[in-house]
Amino acid sequence: MATASSKAAERQTIALSFTVNGRAYDLDVEPHELLLDVIRDRLALTGAKRSCDVQVCGACTLLLDGRPVSACTLPAFEARGKKILTIEGLAENGTLHPLQQAFIEHGGFQCGFCTPGMILTAKLLLDENPDPTEKELKHFMHGNICRCTGYKKIVESILAAAKKMRSGARSGKN
Amino acid sequence: MLRRFRLEEPDTIQAASDLLVRFGDAARLYAGGTELLLVMKEGLVRYERLINIKQIPNLNQVKLDNGAISIGALATHRELTVSPVLRESLPALVQMENNVANIRVREVGTIGGNLCFAEPHADPGTLLLVLGAKLIAAKKTGQREIAVENFFRDAYETSLESDELLTEIRIPRPSAAGGLAYLKFGYLERPSVGVAVRVEFNGGEKKWIAEARIAVGCAGPAPRRVEEAEAPLKGKSIQEATHLIDEAGGIAGRASQAISDLHGSQEYKEHIVQVLVKRAFQQAVQKS
Numbered sequence A: 001m002a003t004a005s006s007k008a009a010e011r012q013t014i015a016l017s018f019t020v021n022g023r024a025y026d027l028d029v030e031p032h033e034l035l036l037d038v039i040r041d042r043l044a045l046t047g048a049k050r051s052c053d054v055q056v057c058g059a060c061t062l063l064l065d066g067r068p069v070s071a072c073t074l075p076a077f078e079a080r081g082k083k084i085l086t087i088e089g090l091a092e093n094g095t096l097h098p099l100q101q102a103f104i105e106h107g108g109f110q111c112g113f114c115t116p117g118m119i120l121t122a123k124l125l126l127d128e129n130p131d132p133t134e135k136e137l138k139h140f141m142h143g144n145i146c147r148c149t150g151y152k153k154i155v156e157s158i159l160a161a162a163k164k165m166r167s168g169a170r171s172g173k174n
Numbered sequence B: 001m002l003r004r005f006r007l008e009e010p011d012t013i014q015a016a017s018d019l020l021v022r023f024g025d026a027a028r029l030y031a032g033g034t035e036l037l038l039v040m041k042e043g044l045v046r047y048e049r050l051i052n053i054k055q056i057p058n059l060n061q062v063k064l065d066n067g068a069i070s071i072g073a074l075a076t077h078r079e080l081t082v083s084p085v086l087r088e089s090l091p092a093l094v095q096m097e098n099n100v101a102n103i104r105v106r107e108v109g110t111i112g113g114n115l116c117f118a119e120p121h122a123d124p125g126t127l128l129l130v131l132g133a134k135l136i137a138a139k140k141t142g143q144r145e146i147a148v149e150n151f152f153r154d155a156y157e158t159s160l161e162s163d164e165l166l167t168e169i170r171i172p173r174p175s176a177a178g179g180l181a182y183l184k185f186g187y188l189e190r191p192s193v194g195v196a197v198r199v200e201f202n203g204g205e206k207k208w209i210a211e212a213r214i215a216v217g218c219a220g221p222a223p224r225r226v227e228e229a230e231a232p233l234k235g236k237s238i239q240e241a242t243h244l245i246d247e248a249g250g251i252a253g254r255a256s257q258a259i260s261d262l263h264g265s266q267e268y269k270e271h272i273v274q275v276l277v278k279r280a281f282q283q284a285v286q287k288s
């Protein structure tokens, strides 16, 4: 690996205009500020969690322009001009998303630490593939780790939500 | 925690190369950041400046160009899995890409970053070795072509010069009279062993193997093509080659420069290479 310089960098700020759960924000961020810290500490949206901090577990998952990212390892400036959805923005007018409802009904969580990431990733899965096989589901969700449930109930919850959504409940938003 | 750094955002290859010359070791190119930010967060490396190359236009395109497949270095793993060009002409690469890391890393990580970081436990380099890919390196004063065999030097070491960017991966379109497979094995986050096999048949009759290519990755410090293992298969019928494939796999295992580490012992990895060579050969023949 390349040799590294130890000189400290000078401060620099970058204008970050973006939308989080439909609300527009204009912030100044430094290049090294991570998206997860901006969302949790500056916007006080604490649904996304820091757990592994190395892009393995998915507890920090956010949808950036509809695509899943590990906010623990993504600099906040990467969100310039983009739309973010966090778990806090998923329910509409107080009505839970079918996935949220299914996780409650089917015991899809215990401690809940992995749940925001699980649900956002599952939302994307079902938006792309409304009728996934269990194999497709497991491949898609491979990067979301749960230390409590043993996954069985999570799979059941997602498949139950898929069924409900196919029968026309609500398609969910981006 | 990530230490403070400054961000540069050049919009041409020349400007990015200029910045590399100007800031030397204090700066580093930044694409998806999925590798770089991890080692920076760990404090293993420090850079005063990151040069974000994602503002350079058109570096993520996948297209057919003069009969070759051209992949821009900034194409993300996900972009490769959904590319119509690749789905049509190189489904084995699509399949390999679809099994890289997890959905979030595939979304952000680029193929260029994967190759340039040269982390040993990676997939694309191994497959590119049997495809005869050429890597295009560019700097301020021009560009050059590096055969993929000459790209990987060692773990985390490539033949790119300090002011060069990887801009493109060029892959000759595989002929219809052949088959290709990439298989990997591992139970940790990253693959422990990866094997690519490609067979070409002569005369379109699918009877004789005109050419066989075998490459092994992850087991040792860098992916490598194993010509010693290819030789016994050349000129053989499928049946003959099927009898010889264990031997070829054994040669590939011993040539893989497998090291004992967290992923397993040297002996274990050599064995897995042998098994994967056999399975990949069978798949490649089936797909032809």
Ligand SMILES: Cc1cc2nc3c(=O)[nH]c(=O)nc-3n(C[C@H](O)[C@H](O)[C@H](O)COP(=O)(O)OP(=O)(O)OC[C@H]3O[C@@H](n4cnc5c(N)ncnc54)[C@H](O)[C@@H]3O)c2cc1C
Residues within 6 Å of the ligand: A054, A055, A056, B028, B029, B030, B031, B032, B033, B034, B035, B036, B037, B053, B073, B074, B099, B100, B101, B102, B105, B108, B109, B110, B111, B112, B113, B114, B116, B117, B121, B122, B123, B124, B160, B164, B165, B166, B167, B189, B190, B191
């Ligand atoms: C949890 C996890 C699991 C993973 N699993 C796998 C796996 O199963 N298989 C696999 O193959 N890989 C795996 N990876 C690695 C992954 O593929 C790479 O992290 C990713 O593709 C790197 O691309 P990047 O754009 O993020 O690179 P960056 O982090 O942006 O860059 C990496 C390095 O390459 C240099 N660089 C980047 N682009 C260029 C360029 N165009 N020219 C010159 N230098 C450049 C940078 O300066 C830096 O040194 C995994 C990674 C993680 C975090």
Ligand code: FES
Residues within 6 Å of the ligand: A049, A050, A051, A052, A053, A054, A055, A056, A057, A058, A059, A060, A061, A070, A071, A072, A073
């Ligand atoms: S905390 Fe980001 S992936 Fe685990």
Ligand code: FES
Residues within 6 Å of the ligand: A108, A109, A110, A111, A112, A113, A114, A115, A145, A146, A147, A148, A149
């Ligand atoms: S419910 Fe506790 S980690 Fe998943």
